[in-house]
Amino acid sequence: MEEHAVTDHERALKEIDAIRKLLSSKPRPVGWLERRERLDEVGAVWPVADDIECESVDCDGVRGELSIAPGSETDRVLLYFHGGGYCSGSIKSHRRLVTEAGRAARMRTLAIDYRRAPEHPFPAQHEDAITAWHFLRRQGIAAERIALGGDSAGGNLALSLINRLRAVGEPLPSCAWLISPWTDLTMSGSTLSSKDAIDPIIHKTYLDELADAYVPAGIKRLEPQISPLFAELRGFPPLLIQVGSAETLLSDATRLAEAAGVADVDVRLEIWPHMIHAWPVWNAALDDGRRALSAAGAFMRDVLR
Template sequence: MPSKQSAAVRRRWEASRLAMVQPGFDAPDDESWGDLTAEPRAVDYLESEAGGLPAMWAVPKRASTDRVLMCIHGGGFQGGSIYTHRKMFGHLAKAAGTRALLVSYRLLPEGVFPAPEDDVTNAYRWLLDQGISADRIAFAGDSVGGWLAVTVQLRARELGLPLPAAALLMSPCVDMETTGRSYETNRDSDPFFKRDVVRGIIRGFLGEDTDARDPRANPLYADLSGLGPLYIQAGGDETLADDARLLYEHAAKAGVDARLDIVPDMLHTFQMAAGRAPEADDAIRELAGWVRPRLGL
């Protein structure tokens, strides 16, 4: 039985759907997305730049200074920011006992494929140039930020950059063909992410010239061998649940150390309710507990 607090995530996705189908209904504004998350105590924020774009450090009290979570926000390549997600990633950094660097990337219409990947790769290179060893960096991303947390590793490997120690993926959107059965099995339980909606988002991002099976764009067709450990979480009620399952299976076949948790009754990026919903808090604790030893903490 889902908690009453987790219902706020469902209400937000329901409102987003109504704004698409009901004339005159105002969609939730982007900045209010962060209202789902409670303010984590004892975390400081410092605005910066990484790779030439805005970034933000989330620094918990008494956190390790030589380990970093590089955090990549979701938002369908159209929204989200270091500001909407700062509190959620602040909770994760606090639970892990390390700093987090929240990075930016270009959004649509400017940020068509592969611009976001270029931007986050530049941010990763910048972080390495600060003297932080790759084996003391973990990527973290939700939704399309989870996609970036995988594809940027593939780009880094191509460029000869060292790979991060691990990656934390929350409701990753990686199936660019939208083939998952969960689009049908969870059609009634997910109020927003219908197959046609996700296809429209992907089409707008990839454009006409990029095939949805291109390994550069679709991790399910990429060679994932050599990547560090992956921890993938998704909600049991979301239509993108099979994105998580398919990625887990593909990674495991490539020899990647992977873990998958599908949390019953939860929706897409339910971790945004951190500090309010027990399911989100439990998920954050699990992510943090898993990544700590992989960062040597």
């Protein structure tokens, strides 16, 4: 009898099911410290590749980490903001993702450990982002040789940084790469309910808790610096948005792509079947994670060419 060949679809389902089991292998943490420790744990299951060079750096008071893979160009930089709802996530949890993204884009990376809520609510994260940007610029890196990247809340932060730079007339980065971006803190997206049963990570009650910790009382969540979905996007650099079909934040990504398109922004939207929130974090064991990074690397190389 002829042996059944495993299709790409079957392999993708098998691999993402293994990641789902990893995420559910322990009870969902409750406190901020426990959540941070758990995200660091599941994000760092697979270590950085042996040929990657990492170096801690002080970005004018903001902790960062530079990385470079063999063959990368040192005068081009991916400035990356990790996800975690502004309350968790770190350089450690996203190190494998960031370093492999740098390899795919053939450029150096700078990952930032911005301050986190609730200890440091808005706008602390935005101040750290602009500080890191100005640090790179003072190192002689031209704005058009910097790509921004971020997943989830990190995608929100990348968009908000572009909005802030444009508002004061500073040169903008070459492009932005956004994974599963959290763009609407009013939580009005339809997939928050329609995808709730299949998303193993993000649920509306969880997002409400994160937003309460991050946004100070008296600040409206419709404000563009809080919810960049509602920003005026005209004049933004090219955007690549990658999102999974099994995410409650799917509509945060699709509505952003639509708004960018209406504003004549060069925007590319990729919806990856069966993938969950920020799936490229687990690229070491997930072919679709590696493929997503390869696509992002090609996008950044093309824009910076």
